[in-house]
Structure formats: structure tokens, C-alpha cells
Amino acid sequence: MTEYSSQGDPARSLALLWRTGERTGRKGKPEIGVDRIVRAAIEVADAEGLGALSMRKVAEQLGVGTMSLYTYVPGKAELIDVMLDTAYGELPMPEEVPGGWRGRLELIARENLALYRRHPWMLQVSSLTRPPLGPNLIAKYDYELRAVDGIGLDDLEMDSVVTLLNGYVSGAARGAVEAAQAPGDTGVTDEQWWYAHAPYLAKVFDPRRYPVAARVGAAAGEAYNAAYDPDQAFEFGLQRVLDGIEAFVAARTAR
Amino acid sequence: MTEYSSQGDPARSLALLWRTGERTGRKGKPEIGVDRIVRAAIEVADAEGLGALSMRKVAEQLGVGTMSLYTYVPGKAELIDVMLDTAYGELPMPEEVPGGWRGRLELIARENLALYRRHPWMLQVSSLTRPPLGPNLIAKYDYELRAVDGIGLDDLEMDSVVTLLNGYVSGAARGAVEAAQAPGDTGVTDEQWWYAHAPYLAKVFDPRRYPVAARVGAAAGEAYNAAYDPDQAFEFGLQRVLDGIEAFVAARTAR
DNA sequence: CGGTGCACGGTACGCCGTACGGAACCCTGG
DNA sequence: CCAGGGTTCCGTACGGCGTACCGTGCACCG
Known part of the structure; x- marks a missing residue:
């Protein structure tokens, strides 16, 4: 530590x-x-x-x-x-990306996710407040800002948007990495883990006290075969975040 | 570790x-x-x-x-x-909150942020995929789901929304916590840190190569007196995320 | 060919989590 | 009242960690 x-x-x-x-x-x-x-x-x-x-x-x-x-x-x-x-430095940074700013941000999000998947330790290390100011980090910052340059945002707003997206991706990546390495670390699949816990949980958890959790938890467990599906979560969240940014951009350009 | x-x-x-x-x-x-x-x-x-x-x-x-x-x-x-x-277990869970589902989610986000600020170690420990299934975690899950119950989402969508919000908050909290403890850990304020790095960075960083990063970085540094303002980032991101969820809810209820 | 500065690494210190086994205590059964 | 046994408490020890300190020997310059 x-x-x-x-x-x-x-x-x-x-x-x-x-x-x-x-x-x-x-x-x-x-x-x-x-x-x-x-x-x-x-x-x-x-x-x-x-x-x-x-x-x-x-x-x-x-x-x-x-x-x-x-x-x-x-x-x-x-x-x-x-x-x-x-x-x-491994991040690809293509200049021509289809889909306007939204297409560019979406690609950035996916490439960052892939990077964190390859190097999970990055998530335990990266700092927002005092990053190690190396050449590749600066290149990344510049590239990401250029994705939202000239679309009607001022400098601070550009920074905020990029920060939001990066924050979102690293959170989602944390979930994905954790889900990917849980079986390897512990030698227990999600299913085994669930079956091991279920009997004791049934003894101790009263569905009548927490009806919504019981209902939704069961539905999610059935749909994902686990408590959490990282790919689904990433896609869902990414679209919501981009929608939120889109509403913001629309409001800014409408003066 | x-x-x-x-x-x-x-x-x-x-x-x-x-x-x-x-x-x-x-x-x-x-x-x-x-x-x-x-x-x-x-x-x-x-x-x-x-x-x-x-x-x-x-x-x-x-x-x-x-x-x-x-x-x-x-x-x-x-x-x-x-x-x-x-x-x-420290999270307050009031039943009557003004502002409909958006008001409820906003309160949840703020209370979670406050909790993580009080107990920063939680961010290094919490697991999405195999959480410790204790009574308070289940109560929290139930409470948060109830904030979006009955607004036109199905069970899986409710789970996705709650997961997104929690992911967002923990990411923002990570930034806030880090910013708060950086001075204490290192005995160096943000300003001192910047002044220590600036001369070497000036030698090595070419603004003509990364014009956007230079421009926006300077604007952000001036506005926040640091590379990152956690409160500003939290408020900005929270509104974007809630806007994105709002668009989703609207689309779902419009069939 | 002698001198010097650097690359390299052995040893040791103070931390960590915890396996193991012993000592002390208190409740119970006779 | 006493003996037995289950429990609580903990001293010691082992194998890991980062790295401070210092010694050795080599490669080059003059």
C-alpha cells in the first residue's frame, strides 16, 4: 500500500x-x-x-x-x-474519426477501457490531482481536448467534459477488471461463489423487509448470471453520459 | 496490497x-x-x-x-x-425527499460522496462483482432502487441506473479524496507542487506541439489554482449524468 | 599504466500478516 | 470443593516487503 x-x-x-x-x-x-x-x-x-x-x-x-x-x-x-x-503511450490516437464529437468521445472511451483491461494496475495508480506529467499523458490530454474543441464550449467546459468522460471510463473499467480477475484470483467462478453464499444468505436475508432489492437482485442475477455484468454496465453508462454531455452542448450552442 | x-x-x-x-x-x-x-x-x-x-x-x-x-x-x-x-450503515436514508426521482438520486449521490469523504479507505476496498453481502449493503441497495421504482423502468433498467450513479459517485469521490489528502500526505500544497514542477516542465514541454492542452491547462490552472477542482467536477458531472438518465427515463415512459 | 568514478549487489533493519502452541481463566459435572 | 475442559489471550517465529548503507571490481581517461 x-x-x-x-x-x-x-x-x-x-x-x-x-x-x-x-x-x-x-x-x-x-x-x-x-x-x-x-x-x-x-x-x-x-x-x-x-x-x-x-x-x-x-x-x-x-x-x-x-x-x-x-x-x-x-x-x-x-x-x-x-x-x-x-x-x-499505447493509446491509439487517430485523427479522422466518424460521428463528430460524439463519435470521437465514444472511441476515446472504448480505447481507454481496452487499455485499462490490458493494464489493470493503472487503475490503482493514476492520480487526477497530481498526475505524473510525462510526455504520453500530456499527449493524451491534448488529444482528448481536441475531440471537443470548436463545438461551442469554452476552455473550462472542455476540460470538464474530458474529465467527466475519463472518470466515467475508469470507474467502469474498475468494474470490468474486477469481474475479469475475480475467478482467476480466487479460483471460484461467479456461479460457484453465488451457490456458496446462497444458503446462508437465505437464512439471514428477509425478502419481505427488502422487497425491491429481492426482486431486482433476482432479475439481475438471472439476466447476467452474476451480480454485475461489466460490458452491459459500460455500454449503458456510456450512452447516458454522452446523452448528458449532448444536452449540455446543445444548451451551450443555443446560447 | x-x-x-x-x-x-x-x-x-x-x-x-x-x-x-x-x-x-x-x-x-x-x-x-x-x-x-x-x-x-x-x-x-x-x-x-x-x-x-x-x-x-x-x-x-x-x-x-x-x-x-x-x-x-x-x-x-x-x-x-x-x-x-x-x-x-452510516448512510442516512430518509423516506420523503422533494424533487421526485431526480431529487432522490441527487441526495443519494451527495450522501455517498460525504460518506466516502469521511472514510476514504472504502474506495480502495469496495467490490462491484462480489460485494460483502452484509445487512447494511443490502439496505442501501434496496433504498437506492426504491428511488427509481415506479417511474416506468423495468427491473434491469432500475439496476443499471443505480449502478451508473454509484459508479459515477465513487469515481468523483476518488478525485475528491485524493485532492483532500495530497497536501497532508506529502506536506506540499498544490501551489508548491506546481511551482516545483513548472520550471522543469517549461524546459521539456513544447506548447506548439500541444497547443490545446497548453491553452486549456492554463485556463483550468488559473480557474482552480490547481490541475483539478473536485467540487466543481462533482457538480458538473452529477448534472450531466442525471440529464442522461432523465433522457433515458423520458424515452422509456414515452414507450 | 595508474587513478578514478561508476555499475552492481550483499547485508541488514524495521515493517507486514498470521501459523503455532502455551498460559490463564471460568464454567460445569461430579 | 475440586478436577476437567473449553475459551480467551498472546509470545514467538517465518517469510515477505522497500530500501539505506557500504564494499567490490571493472572500464575508461590521462
Whole structure:
């Protein structure tokens, strides 16, 4: 825990993010390198989760001693910052997208969801208030703003819309990731989980006290074969959010 | 890390949640008790964060030995489950709320935000797919469904709307909590943080390459005195989400 | 060819969750 | 009144973590 980011010296962090560390290049050949460390760390985090990401494991993956990592990276927190910016670099950012601003935002939402699915640890790490200001994060911010540029919103409104969409997607992604990894983590499918809990719950839960929960819960369970269907939730929510934004855009352009 | 929930034996977990553990009451006086442990754990997590929540610290808070806790609670994961359900019990659930379904949903959103602000650790713990099925969580689910009962939605649609709203609120709350605790955690105000990063960023960031990000980022920074204003973001997003739901309800009731 | 600065990593410290087994206590059955 | 046994309580120990500190040896420059 205490797994956030950006506590280190800003100069060191930004130098790392933008790779402006003056590689001396004079002496010993740099066997390891920041990039290889970051790649290995992302592999570990993808495969085993952020909780299993340790400096020892990254070093082992690279076949070097644990402490050697500290030659290239000030600490785990800064390493995670660089991992995050690196992963954001995977986002495709096509220039021509059909469907106007709504089509562009929809694509952004889907690509972000796919990214978070590939790298679930990003959701436990990303910060809204003090993001690691790396090149890829800035490129992403610029790209997303351009999706709503020139449609009648002022600068602050553009920022608000992009922030809302990103917030929505990361929430939905959290649900999707959790649903995807629950069986693998625990070795128990949703169905098994439900059947294990049902008998005790039946003893203890009185449907007459909570009739609506009982009715809707049963309907949802039957429809999704689980308490929650992440794909359905994502699609439903995305359309509602875009509808809400559309109403806002309409009101703004109507003066 | 690995700080999720609900890995234990369902029988033991549910017994804990619903307090159906057959207290023998015959032998040694139970000096400690689940409730006192949960209260102490919540105090620690509120004050120092989930990362600082340890069994040793909870025991110390109670003035007992660490291992004594394991008499009442199977492990840390189950303890966190009970903490979560207990905290949800703090939500007020008034029956008469003005403003129809929209007024009711708006109140739910605000009360949930306030709850997460009081107990930020909840955001790192709550699960959509396999929630700890305690009495307070079920009561919350029932209450929220009743806010949208009888307005023309079917059961699945009611569930989707409630899920969307809860997802939105927890995302916004994450931003708010992070913004609130960033200064305390790091001893650096937003302004100081910005002034520390600005000179290096100026060296490395080319505004001509990302003109929109530069323009909007500057406007937002000036308006909020930070990269992000959680209150503004919450209000803006909440109205958009409710507008989107309103459009959906209108479409459904128009057949 | 000697000197120097860097890459690399071994050891150790203080945290964590919790398995294990022992000690102390109190209620009950005789 | 006492013996037995179930419970509560907890000391110790193990294997993990991040990383501070410091030693070693190599590769290059002069």
C-alpha cells in the first residue's frame, strides 16, 4: 500500500519521465537501463497485479541484483510513475474519426477501457490531482481536448467534459477488471461463489423487509448470471453520459 | 496490497457480517468483541489510511495483544469486509425527499460522496462483482432502487441506473479524496507542487506541439489554482449524468 | 599504466500478516 | 470443593516487503 505516486523530487521524476537524465556515456556500459526496468515491471504488474510487483521480482525478471535497480530509478514510486506514462503511450490516437464529437468521445472511451483491461494496475495508480506529467499523458490530454474543441464550449467546459468522460471510463473499467480477475484470483467462478453464499444468505436475508432489492437482485442475477455484468454496465453508462454531455452542448450552442 | 475482500469461507464471512456467530456466553467473558475491533480498525483507517491499517495497530489501539484479534476475526480480509458494511450503515436514508426521482438520486449521490469523504479507505476496498453481502449493503441497495421504482423502468433498467450513479459517485469521490489528502500526505500544497514542477516542465514541454492542452491547462490552472477542482467536477458531472438518465427515463415512459 | 568514478549487489533493519502452541481463566459435572 | 475442559489471550517465529548503507571490481581517461 501507500502505492500512489509522485512523492519524489520533481526534478528527478520529470527527468526520468522525459528521459533527460544526462547519460554520461563515458564509463561503464549501462547493462540495465530505465526502459528495460520499466518493461519488466509492466510485465510483472500485468501478469501478477500491482500487489505482487516488488523490486526483487523486477530484478529477478531481469536477472540482476535487486539493488542494481536503484542505480537507474530512485525508488518504487517513481518507477510506477514511469510505468503509467509508458502505458498511456499505447493509446491509439487517430485523427479522422466518424460521428463528430460524439463519435470521437465514444472511441476515446472504448480505447481507454481496452487499455485499462490490458493494464489493470493503472487503475490503482493514476492520480487526477497530481498526475505524473510525462510526455504520453500530456499527449493524451491534448488529444482528448481536441475531440471537443470548436463545438461551442469554452476552455473550462472542455476540460470538464474530458474529465467527466475519463472518470466515467475508469470507474467502469474498475468494474470490468474486477469481474475479469475475480475467478482467476480466487479460483471460484461467479456461479460457484453465488451457490456458496446462497444458503446462508437465505437464512439471514428477509425478502419481505427488502422487497425491491429481492426482486431486482433476482432479475439481475438471472439476466447476467452474476451480480454485475461489466460490458452491459459500460455500454449503458456510456450512452447516458454522452446523452448528458449532448444536452449540455446543445444548451451551450443555443446560447 | 492484495487488499480486496471476500476470500474467506462464505459461512464464516456471512456469520461475521450478520453477527450470527453463536456466542456461547457460557465460558470466559469476551473482553474484546467483533464490534470493538471493527470500530478501532475504522478509526485507524480513517486517520492513517488503509495502507497504515495493520493488525498490530488495531490491537495496540485496543490495548490487547495482536493475536487476540484472531479469536474474533478470521483474518484481515474479513475484518475489512465488516468495516465496509459497518460504514455503509452510516448512510442516512430518509423516506420523503422533494424533487421526485431526480431529487432522490441527487441526495443519494451527495450522501455517498460525504460518506466516502469521511472514510476514504472504502474506495480502495469496495467490490462491484462480489460485494460483502452484509445487512447494511443490502439496505442501501434496496433504498437506492426504491428511488427509481415506479417511474416506468423495468427491473434491469432500475439496476443499471443505480449502478451508473454509484459508479459515477465513487469515481468523483476518488478525485475528491485524493485532492483532500495530497497536501497532508506529502506536506506540499498544490501551489508548491506546481511551482516545483513548472520550471522543469517549461524546459521539456513544447506548447506548439500541444497547443490545446497548453491553452486549456492554463485556463483550468488559473480557474482552480490547481490541475483539478473536485467540487466543481462533482457538480458538473452529477448534472450531466442525471440529464442522461432523465433522457433515458423520458424515452422509456414515452414507450 | 595508474587513478578514478561508476555499475552492481550483499547485508541488514524495521515493517507486514498470521501459523503455532502455551498460559490463564471460568464454567460445569461430579 | 475440586478436577476437567473449553475459551480467551498472546509470545514467538517465518517469510515477505522497500530500501539505506557500504564494499567490490571493472572500464575508461590521462
